Amino acid sequence: MDLKTTPRKTFIDRKNHFVHPSSQISDPRQLVGREAPLKELRDCFETKGLHAFIWGLRGVGKTSLAHSACEKYDDSVVLAAAIGCEKNSTSNELLKDVFRRVVNGGKVNLSGKTIKAKIAAFGFSVEGSAEGFQNQLSIGSVNHASDFLNTILPADHEENKEWVIIIDEFDQLKNTKTIDFFTSLAKQMSVDNVSIKFIFCGVASNLNELIGSHESVDRYLKAVDLNPLLSGNIIDISKDIAEEFSLTLSSGQLNRIAQIACGYPHFAHVIMNEILNVAFEEKFERTQISATIYKEGVQSAAKGAATRLRKAYEDATRRGTDKYIEVLWATADGQLMTKQFKTIKEDYDRIILEQNNREGISKEQNLRNHLNELCKGDDSVLIREKTGWYSFREPMLRSYVRMMAHNNGIDLGDESFKR
Ligand SMILES: Nc1ncnc2c1ncn2[C@@H]1O[C@H](COP(=O)(O)OP(=O)(O)OP(=O)(O)O)[C@@H](O)[C@H]1O
Ligand SMILES: [Mg+2]
Known part of the structure; x- marks a missing residue:
């Protein structure tokens, strides 16, 4: 890409495609250094009755891993819904969020009479969706919830793929009832042989602190422990982004970005975002990022950070x-x-x-x-x-x-x- 002649809109679109300072990655090709956890998720997808729990410190890349894994292994899974938890979320609210996302995503055909009747039995209507969403969902037991999810996401035996529901920000839940409900629901869905997998994501330095230690947790929940990336990975992220714009950074600049980031990819994205902005504004013509552009980029990254x-x-x-x-x-x-x-x-x-x-x-x-x-x-x-x-x-x-x-x-x- 020639920064001097490229129209602004083209530059911004390309930047938004490759640089994600404040949003997760869904494209597995952009996910750097996560080969091992991706394989763990693949194994989980291929094992009947097993759900996943991605845990690690804030900002290590949990959400990105969950979404990218669904993309990468799209021959065995389909993402049905991704929802986030809030402090006081109840299980009914979260199940309602899942329902809303499934309907809005149009992933399953809910127009048949039989399915409509089945959903209505749970107190929902898919007729004129907004109205249906306002109904109170009242699901009292995990058995009931397992049936409900199986109704809105019936197994597709032709495609032979499992549905995935991402339950993100699980650490936000302060309501232990909701936490217990979802861990028990995951177990019940395994027992009921439902074709749906949960991927839970949560900030934790110890998974048991988050979900408590249930005896059988290991049998139906695969813990995927994410660590900060290695310096080499941060260097690769910055280098890969630069290359998409036909630019290169010196090894000193790359090492310095890695030194700042300490394994947290947000910093590689936020610094590269600003370096690209400065280079574009200056209509930079060379390929090697100059010391001035680098410096200006890192300076404004401080303002662009979370x-x-x-x-x-x-x-x-x-x-x-x-x-x-x-x-x-x-x-x-x-x-x-x-x-x-x-x-x-x-x-x-x-x-x-x-x-x-x-x-x-x-x-x-x-x-x-x-x-x-x-x-x-x-x-x-x-x-x-x-x-x-x-x-x-x-x-x-x-x-x-x-x-x-x-x-x-x-x-x-x-x-x-x-x-
Ligand atoms: N493997 C990776 N390669 C490149 N960039 C990544 C990678 N993982 C995450 N990122 C980037 O790092 C940032 C944080 O990622 P993400 O939101 O997935 O982390 P998280 O662990 O879910 O954060 P939080 O704890 O705040 O929920 C995002 O900008 C994302 O684009
Ligand atoms: Mg996240």
């Missing part, structure tokens, strides 16, 4: 003093996710020195107080793991902090990247 990250950073650093900035940078420095006070102090002193115009916190206790201050509250930025050890509550925020430091001339990386 709002919750920007807000958390601003809240943490604007507390009537600017002293918290380097405290956060020092905690995000290096390879370790959890850092001991002693190391934070060393990195802090170095960062202050590197800037030469900043006055740091010199007293140890004072620095400790600043760190402890950032650990206060349920949604604090940092958490104290044990005395004197600190880590970020949200690993993606750690990456954002690294990006902010980079934009201020301080590169936080592992040993090989120290300047």
Whole structure:
């Protein structure tokens, strides 16, 4: 693509196709570094009565994996509906959401008299859909729910494919009744031999914390544990996007993006999105991204990053003093996710020195107080793991902090990247 002559609309369409800073990926060709979990899902799709639970930290790529797997293995499954959970969602509300999505997606033919009558028996009408959706769905038991899903998504024996329902953001549910309902429903559907698979997705550092430990969970629920991507994967994402626009990045630029991202693909997308915008605006004619374009791109990526990250950073650093900035940078420095006070102090002193115009916190206790201050509250930025050890509550925020430091001339990386 020649950025100088390409019309804006063509450029934007192409960018939206390949760059996804704030939306999931559905095209398995764009899903980098997930071969192993994709195979786990394929095995799950091919095993009768088995559902999947994709779990991992916020932003590792759970939703993208679920959607891409359905696309990739479309010879064995069809995505019927993808729904998200909210804090107070009840099982009836979620089943209603599934129904609405199935009807709107037009995946199954619900126009036959028999099927209409069957659906009506559950208190729903598919006649003039809006009206039908307003009816209260009242499904009291998992057996009833299993029958309901089997009615709206009957097995297609000709195609011999299983339906998939993605139940996303499962971690949002605070109502344990709903959590139990869905885990029991998954089991019941396996027992009833229903041709529908659930893929649950949820933020967790331990799956049992999320769904409780049911004895038979392993038999009908396959846990797919997602870790952050490797640096090489982040490099591939950035490189692949650049190539789609006939551009290349230097190995230094690519490594730096990987160093900022720390395995979270959002950052590769958000930085590449901004680099492409700058290159397009400047009608860039060469193939090798210049240092200026790269720098401008990363600078504006800070504004394009997820709002919750920007807000958390601003809240943490604007507390009537600017002293918290380097405290956060020092905690995000290096390879370790959890850092001991002693190391934070060393990195802090170095960062202050590197800037030469900043006055740091010199007293140890004072620095400790600043760190402890950032650990206060349920949604604090940092958490104290044990005395004197600190880590970020949200690993993606750690990456954002690294990006902010980079934009201020301080590169936080592992040993090989120290300047
Ligand atoms: N394997 C991958 N290769 C390239 N980009 C990816 C990959 N996985 C995810 N992404 C990108 O990373 C971002 C986060 O992905 P996604 O929304 O799937 O994560 P998530 O784990 O579901 O997040 P959350 O915890 O917020 O629900 C998106 O911008 C998506 O496009
Ligand atoms: Mg998600």
